[in-house]
Amino acid sequence: MPGRQSAERLAAEADAGPTWLRSSVAPKLHLTAKSCRAFFEERLAEAGATFAAWTVLAALKLEGPMIQRALAQYLSIEGPTLSRHLESMERRGLVVRRRTDLDRRAATVEIAPDGEEMYNRISSVAISSQQDMLKGLSDREIAQLSTLLDRILENVGPR
Amino acid sequence: MPGRQSAERLAAEADAGPTWLRSSVAPKLHLTAKSCRAFFEERLAEAGATFAAWTVLAALKLEGPMIQRALAQYLSIEGPTLSRHLESMERRGLVVRRRTDLDRRAATVEIAPDGEEMYNRISSVAISSQQDMLKGLSDREIAQLSTLLDRILENVGPR
DNA sequence: GCTAGATAGATAGCAAGCTACCTATCTATG
């Protein structure tokens, strides 16, 4: 019964008081994600980029031009957060926002030449950072991790 | 060979372009942690508490009074961040900062009566939130997850 | 015993996430 709820563990934990902070997965997940983010940001900063710029460029490279709403959903951030990022990225010439007559509310975001250049420059940094982060983990372990995270994500809901 | 580096996968990924964003563990880890944090914050908010207050109270309950520096390290946040939290928590009467003559620089943080009250009120919320988050995961799977996160944390370094 | 460097905490200011709300536009319906 692999998916059963573990009554013993949960009861023991409730008895033991605030073991939450020390030994539980929740804070560890939190800390690991925070450290990984910092790790990526540091590496990208050395290459003159930001985390936000990287995710935007990678998304556009992978999916092609998108309107902001779709891009925000894709990146799991809210509209205003993306707006701010795009504002600075457009100022730096990394992307362009193009408004069409088809729907004059929407703005299609595309990679600009300088964005292409930056993408080419930093994609290897992102890839190697990921490799370093997962160093020593086998394919099987990475797949396990991925599955476990999916199941947790399911539990807490796509917010 | 459980700990080997997977040359095939990494090469395939580098070839395939920015699969990073879509299928890799890094963004999933990021999103899962973000969602879990939001999940906890929402539950705690319903009980009139904040995530920061919960972690501070739980740490003090578990470890006893601590000076701010130790508390910040324990919570993996920086001094100024903790200072701000303690400022509002002290205003709300949840904690007290006591300066001793032994080291007049340091401030020992203790739980105040209202903090005790809040802790008792929300600890069950935190425990049940954690249960919900891990619903369907066996002890073995939770232990696996914990180990994998530890190994990643090791790779990206305690920053 | 004095002074240089280390340490605890506070303050200021930046970044990036969020919600609430505004405007402009589109769509669907009477």
Next chain:
DNA sequence: CATAGATAGGTAGCTTGCTATCTATCTAGC
């Protein structure tokens, strides 16, 4: 066709993380 509601994006302002820097104090070495 007019208009009510939905939708795209922007603006304002909050929160919580951070770094840099300041003050006060402690400690070690001369």
